[in-house]
Each structure stands twice: as C-alpha cells, then as structure tokens.
Amino acid sequence: MLPFRIIDRIKFIVERQLVKGAGFQLLVVGVFIGLISLIGGLLVVPQGGAFDDIGSAIWWAFLRLTDPGYLGDDVGTWQRFVSTLLTISGYVVFMGTLVAILTRWLIAKMADLERGLTPVTLKNHIVVLGWTSQTLPLLSELLSSSGRVRRFLEKHDAQTLNLVVLSEHASAGQVHELRNEPGIRGKARQVILRSGLAIQPDALNRVACLDAAAVIVPSAAHEAGTLVTSDVETVKALLSIAAQARHFGAPLPFVVAEIQDIRKHPVIERAYPGAVEVVGGDATISRLMVQNILHPGLSEIYNELLTAGEGNEIYVRGGESIAGMTLGELAAQRPLAIVLGILKPKGNSWDVRLMAPSDTPIEMADRVIMLARDYSETEANLKLPSLPTITHGGAGRYLRKTADRPRTILVLGWNRRVPSLIAEFGSYAGQMFNVDIVSVVPAAERERDITRYLQDRQEVTCRHIEADYMVEDELRKVNPADYDAVILLSSDRLASGEEADARAMVGYLQLEDLLAESPHRPQLIMELSDPDNRHLLSGHQSEMMISPMILSHVLAQVALRRELRVVLDELFTAGGAEIQFRDPRDYPLPASVDFHLLERILSERGELALGVFRHGADVDGRRLELNPPRKCFLDLQPDDQLVVLANT
Template structure:
C-alpha cells in the first residue's frame, strides 16, 4: 500500500472540518486568512519602510486582504505587488468564501424552518396527523363550523382556533393548496404545518399532541399489498401518544381516529386508554352504499348532511338550558329546527332515543339531536313565532320496501372496501342480494381478501367476473341492463385519487352509452375519491358519493362533538332509526298540504317528517328539499317521495358471529 502523501492528509483533515457545518467552515476560512496575512506581512518586512516590527507588517497585510481601499497608499514596486496579491486573495477568500458560507448557512436554516421541524408551543389546539385526501376538506370543515367551533373553544377556555397538521414533508406547495382550498383561503394562516410521520414519537412531540384539545388521525394511503397499512400506523401513533403521556405524567388528549378495518376496533381501544372515538372508514362508506341501494336517491341526503356546504346538518346540543321541557315544547320554540330525538346517559354510555315520544322530558345531562340549516337556529329566539305543538306517539317499528332479497347487483371495480361491503349486505338479514363482481384483479386474489376478512363467506350468492369494464365489448357481454343496481367503485391500486376517478368516470360514460337504448334502466351509484371531480359530470344520471368528503366531515364534526358518531351510526346501519323514502299515498294527506301539516300527520304514525324528494330536479339539478319552511306549500306531484325518519324492526346479524353488529 502506498504511503499517504502530506497533501492528501491535509486535504482530508480540511474536508473533515468543512463537513461539520458553518461554524467549522468559518474557522477554516479564518485560519486561511491568518496564514495569508502572516505570509504577506513576512514578504514585505525585508523592505523596511513604515514597518517597525513584523506585527505591523502582518497588520498591514490583513488590512489589504480585507479592504481593497488601502491599495493606493502603498509605495514601491514590491510592496504594491504584494498588496495587489493580498487584495485579490481577499476577494476570493475573505469576501467570496465568507459570503458563500454565510449565505448557504442562512438558506439551509430557512429551509429547515420551512420544513416545520421546530416544536410548536401551543395549547388547546387541534392536531391532524397526516396529509391525506381527507385533510383539506377536514380542515375546511373545522374552519367552517362556526357554531360548533365556538362551543368547542368555550369548552376548552380558549379564544382562537389553531390547527396543526403533521405531514411527511411540509412544503410551500401544501401552503399553496391550503390557500386555494374553498373554505380555507386567507384563514390558512391559522394552520401550522410540521414535518414528520405519525409513527415517529419525535414528530408527535413536534405538534404538541399532549397539549392538544383534540387529535384527529385520518387514514393514510398505502399501496395494495403493503405490509404497513393505515391501521398499523394509526395504532402506532396512539401507542406513542399514550407512552409520551406516561413519561411526562400528562393527561391524554381526546382522539378521533379513522380505521379501515372495523375488526381493529378492540386493538385501538387497547392501544389508547384515553378518550377516543373511532370512525371505521370502510364500514361507514359500505353502510352508506347499502342504504343507498335500499333507498334510491338517498345519496343526496348524505351529500347534504355529511358534507360541508349549504343545506342542513345534524347538531347535538346539551340539555342544560332546556331541562324540564318536553321534546314537543322544544320543537314548538325552534321553528327552523327538526327535533330528531335525544341521547340519555346510561352508565358510561348513551341510550339512543331517536323519534322519541314528544312528551319525553329533557334532563340536564341529555343531548338533544337536531336537524337545522345552521347552528344559530338551534338556540332559542324570543322573536321567533312559536309553532303549535305536535303530539307524536311511540314509534311503530315497520319495514317498508322490498329489501335486498334476490336483488341483482353488479359491482364494477375492486378495492379494499369490497369485503366490508359484502359483509354489510349480509347484515340485512336472510334476504340477501345476488352479487356479481367485475374486475381485472385475479379471482384468487379477491377470494383471498374475502377469506381474510371473514371466516365465513359474508354472502351466500356471489360470483367473480374477470374483465375490464373499460373495454366496451367486455362490458356489453355482461349485459348491465339486466341488473337492478350497478355500483362503480374507485380503485385503490392507482397512484392518486385523480387517476382512480378518471377511470371511474370514463367507465360511467361508457356505461351510459350502453344503457342508452335499454328498456329498463338500473340504479347507478358511483363512488369518487377526489372532491375536485364532483362537478365534472354535469347533468349525470347516477348517484354520487365522494368518500373523502364524507369521512373528513364525520371526523371533523365528531372531534367537535363526540356524541355525533353515535347518532350517525344509528341512522346509517341496519335496524333502529333510519332515514327512508315513502310514497305520499301511504298517508292520509289532503290535496293541499304544507310542511307543518305533514309533520302532524306523520307524527300520528310515530315518524318524523324531514322533507320531500322531488321526482323532477330543480334548476340546480337537486331533487331533495330537507327541512323546508313550516308554512311552505309542498305541491306534491306524482313520483315525489317523502323523506321520513322512522324506526325499523329489521335488525341485521353479523355474518361472522351471528350477533347484532355494534353501533
């Protein structure tokens, strides 16, 4: 082996110092400046002149090195030659290198600050762990919920809402997305971005989870077949928060966590001993899809109640200020509100009483469930006209409609939600549908996913068709017109929601072309992933569900009022209280009826009138009119249907255990 040369050794030592950062780089440059000054001073000492000693000569060299203005003061050829070399060296070493080091250090420091690596020093804020397709609509929901947010801030004794988002890599591009998101805009300054992963304890400390009023954990997006799933990341994040709380002996924050697999619910509850509400993403969307199959047109109800924007929402208010009143008296004093029922404390949980008797007395610990256009309408208004009280008796459980028995359903596409969707179909009792699943995913892979989800096959009758519904000839051979319902599901195997939705929408347009000449048109339900695509299909004839918008709204509203999750689970599962469409001919309605009279007539059946679903859309393409003014004449036309909250006796059973599924 050749011996190291002195030059190589010196270069290696200098390199090791330079890579240590700006401080060491400045030290090396300072040493070079000192050496150059020393050499320059020693070169002019033999000339004598104005130099009393070598120190004066070195100082002379240092001044020429750092300031070129001294160059004209020199006398003699040699002195001028040396000072010129020193001045040129000063431009390179002193000015160029020094400025370059300081500039690079400043840029690196600014980049670190922009990445969001500094821990926040906030309290009573809201933390969102993850930048997912749900994040932007979730933040918009939180900022837009003025009434709920005001009560939330009062509860936590704080004046201003601060939102902290943990992203894998915070960037200026995300800030731009925030500013361009409808519902956020200029309020993006209330949102703080921090870099990191929810499975890293340091990142959780960076967003001050332990000091937060609420922590929201939306499901991350992972490729199909990945060993790390979104549920694994969620559980790991909850374990880390709990471990930090034990280490610092701090109270656990309230957490709203989204999981994809509802079977992981016991794992989440074991991982996090604090207050936690779990929203099962796959199960929630599956429930809504099945309810939509049972009640065509119900997607408009979801899109109004479960997404932010104009229209009505479900509110849960405390009973402290109205304790002692009956539900009928409360409804009479709230002319813009429909009282859906109440929640009554029962041990550590709640007893759900939707469509309760109008004479039910409200207790201080009760939670009142209301349907209203905005939060302010749920407060008492002394100037508002008091309505005549409506007497509603006990609800009469009943089953309307044909159910799912022998209904032929065509499922176009495959994603991780399909096994959950099949289990939801099976939960509606013995009358099960006939399901055909069309996808390019191999049948063996699909069957493996179904068998992993449930030990017993969730549906008795289903079949796989290996085909690409994007190919017109293959889709025609399936004969879509022979089915009662067609579901188009978005793929989770593509790189983005935009690509998945592009495939879904092209498939829908091709399906419309095939069905154009059909004598009988099936019900079409389309699931989209990207909220920005909801306006692209103008004048479409299908029903549309935007999963991220629905899930983000549920996560945001449950974070502000945790009892809301119980209400949504009750409304959108088999059995119990359900929103249904009814034929007006089923009730003794007069020729002319307003909404107040409709409420009174349906109250005699123990049901709650919510609105009307028109057979013909209005100028905006909407069929649904929820919570219309009480004195508005309804002008019911042939084909119109009533929107009703009722109690059903159709309680489904879990396909795995035979037990009633939890709500």
C-alpha cells in the first residue's frame, strides 16, 4: 500500500498547485518540461561524441521537446529513439498542455470582462442599481429625454450622458436586450453594465457610485410572503451608499429611490442623510387607477404624460431666464405650451401652486410648470407671434358630485398593490366604494394584508371571493356586468412578468366574451407588468396601464429634474388640482371655437383647458388631443369631452 500512498500524495500536491490558477499551472508545466529535458539529456549522455557535457545534452533534449524540426538531425538509433519520445512528449506537454492553459486563462479573462468586474472611471454619470422589469424602459426614458438631458449635462459640466447599470449578473444577453429595446438600440454604447449587488461596497465602487450625478434605485421584484421585500433591499442599498461615503469622506450623491410601501418614506430619509427623492411605486399606480375610475378615459392622458414617445410631457423650467415676467405674460409668449403653475421655494421643499393667478410674478428661485411636446417649446421663439394675454384670478373650486349609491368595483387577481389601492379608494371623502376581490389567494391572507396596511376604511367595503377568474363558470357566477368598473391585476406570484401578463390578457379576453352577452358594459382597466406586451391588446376596448413604463418615466424624469416629483404628487393625489373631463355643453361656447378661445372661457371659471377627448377614435386609435394648436378650430362633436385642470 505504501507506493500507492506516495503516488496519492504526489497527486494531491500537484492538484493543489493546479487549482491556484494559470500562473501555478504554467509553473507546474515548466517543472515537467525541465524534468523531461533532464531525463532525456541523461539518457543520451552515455553515447558521448556529440555532447561535450551534461548541459549540452539537456539543451539537446529541450530543443527536441519544444521543436519537432530538429528530429531529422539526429544520428544513431538510440538518439533517434530518445528524440522521438521527447518530440511526442513535447506535443503532449509543451504544445497541448501549455496551449490549453493559456486558452482557458484567456477565456476566463474574457468572461470576467463580460461580467463587468472592472471599475468604471466616470464622473457625473447616472447609476441604476438593479436590473429589473423597469430597467430597460428607464434607460430608454433617460436616453430619449433630449431637452432635460441637455440641461442635466450643462448643470454637471458633462459632455455625454453615460449610464452605468449594476446587475447581479451582467451578461451578453443583457447587452443584446439593450440593443433590441426601442429607444436604446444604437445608443446602447452609452450604457455600461457591471456585476454586483447594491449592498456590496466593492460593487458600489465598481459603478463609481459616489462620483455619480444621480443614483436611481428601482424596486426589485420579490416572491410573495418573503421577509426580504423590495423596500428592505432599497433601504440596505441606501445604507451601503451612506456607509461608503463616510468611509471615503466623500459627499453623498443625489438619489431617486422607489419604494412599494409609501409608509416607509420616513425610514428612507433616516437611512440616507443626503439629497433623496422617494417615489412610491404602489401608491403612484393606485392613485392613477382610482382617478381613472372617477374619470373614465384618463388612462390615455397618463400614457401620454407618463410614458416615452410622441405627445406632451410636463416640464419644469427654472426662473433664471424668465424672472420679472408674470405667468400670464409667459403664457402669451409660449404659444406652443400651456403654463400649469409655479413652484415657490418653501424651506427644503417646494410650494406647488397649480393654476396660480396670471399676475403671479416669477422670481429667480421659482420654477414654472409647463405642458409641451418638447422642451424647446417652453423656450422663447421670436418667429412665433405672441398670444393675447388671458387674465384669470386663480383656480376655482369644483365640488365633486356625490354619488347616490356606492360605486361597485370588481378586482380580478391579487398582488401586493391591492392594500394600497384600497387605501387610495378610502382617501376620497364623500365617495363610497364597494370592492369585490376575486382571487385564488385565501381570503384570510388578503384580509390580513389589507388590515395591516389600512386600519380604518370606512369609505370602502371589501368582499373577498375565493375563485379563479380564468375558469369561465367561476367568473360567470360573479356577474362582471353588474359592476361599475372591473380591474384586472397582473399577479406578482408568478415567475415572470410575461406569465403574469399572459394570465391577465387571457382573463380579459374571457371577460369580453361574457360582457358581450350583457347590455351593460362596465369600465375595464387592465394592468400589465411587461412593457413588451403593450401593443398586443391595443385594438381592444379596455384601458391599459403598464406599471413599469409609468414608474420608469417618473424615476427617469425626477432624476433629471428633481422638482418634478412634487408636481406629480400634487397632480395625481386626492384633493387639490386634478385632470378631469367636462361636458362642453356646460360652458357658453360658440358654434365654432378654437383652443385659445376655449382657454379664455374656461379661465373665467378658474379652470385650465388642456385639450379635447373625442368620443370616436381616429385612424390611429387615439381619442386624446392634448395641447392642440391655439388657432385650431376644435370642431366639437356630440359626446366629445373637454380635458381640464381644476381644483376639487
């Protein structure tokens, strides 16, 4: 047994050297080459003649081992036999093993480079911590916001917008996704991928987090019931950034963080002592859904204002270049934009004054809120004639009509957003809602989650139905046609957004078949999780909300213009200014009216005209005409509605 133990010991020693990496592997190969050369030299030394000493013989053996071209120079049977063995050994050890080691080392190095483990040497860039369903639309938003990006680069004295994404496992597949994403494609070279987690100091250093102009922390998806939620990950990421800044004595970067539970807002501010803007993901989508139920058709406005593409957006302009003017004078000189209001400094925050009086003076520290198709339309253009000034004394007060009965809402599906949705229903005083929730999730679990989130919900009555809406007989028993509105939710309990959306879309098509049998059709709102599915049901009658695209737009625009967050909160929460629909017959409109005259008539009631919502869709399926040309005659048809901004 002793010889075998010695062999095992030698094999173990060789193994421990080989696993240390390419350097030690090359050292072992070099030792083997030396041993083979020594043995080959000792075998031919007794022949004498051609070798003056042992060194010459070893050199002879080394040359045969490394270069088979010397094989024909040998004389004598023994030399030829030894040189043949050396040449064969050279092919195995010198050529085969050496090339294999170098090839494996090169492949490993290339894989490391593809994984993104090299620290970036950038400053004033934008860092996105996490690769989620929102990352691609978020990057697309950042790369397509030309006007805001230009001002962002000027502010930070940068030439090019560089985006660095920290992904748990950066790969060539993600690069392929970047190149195929609409809005990125050829701009993918501006996006740099790095591997790691936001809670790892080395990973934060890898993306040069402390040198960034802005850091965006989108919310990640987690399985239902897990103790480590997306909000926990967000707080840990912010604590890691703050700890790294303390370690290096560096200033904290500006952070835009998304959280699901808006109640954790104070926790975020305690975790991160630097400049931070918090976007409530669940709260934002819940607000939009409830407002869309109160004002059916509002989703088309949200999809224009809060997603990338053609159409209007909300812009915030600094008061430096327009100080001394009034809001009315500014509106007259910007014929392609609509002035929505003004932001006044208030401590470390802003006082949002939507529909402020037209004689409000603009000061250097103020910010003006405007609606336009492009940032250039918010700038002065001497080629465009000024409009007649419209004088209004500020926002009037619109009393929301109290329904004679509670609104009935049917929710198909369940996800973490439902408790926030119930809380948003309850925030509208004077409005009563009866909400029936259909899901395969046990009713006790759903009731527990809602109770934890919302203790008092007097305005909302919830009824839980345990059923699978994908089964036609179970859905038919619920009688969807008896409700005022039906909401189809994308589940967060499935493996991917594609699977969740597939379930929601199949459920929608099945719901359409049932509603076709009834004379009454409720309002349909469908939530999707995968932006790639946005065109699949574009020809159907439901109102569609793609949560990742909306939240990505908000995160991107707030990162480029911080003040935009308070504007969106004011615009999309209960109370204050809201986007609403009005019947044209409620106003003294002439038979033929252009948009500028409509603005003047609505201003007399303290309202702001934004556009027209047509009863019939155009050839592209669009019904919304937001911010039309001032001199364009609206040609209002029966059942058309006016889009206005009014206080409630």
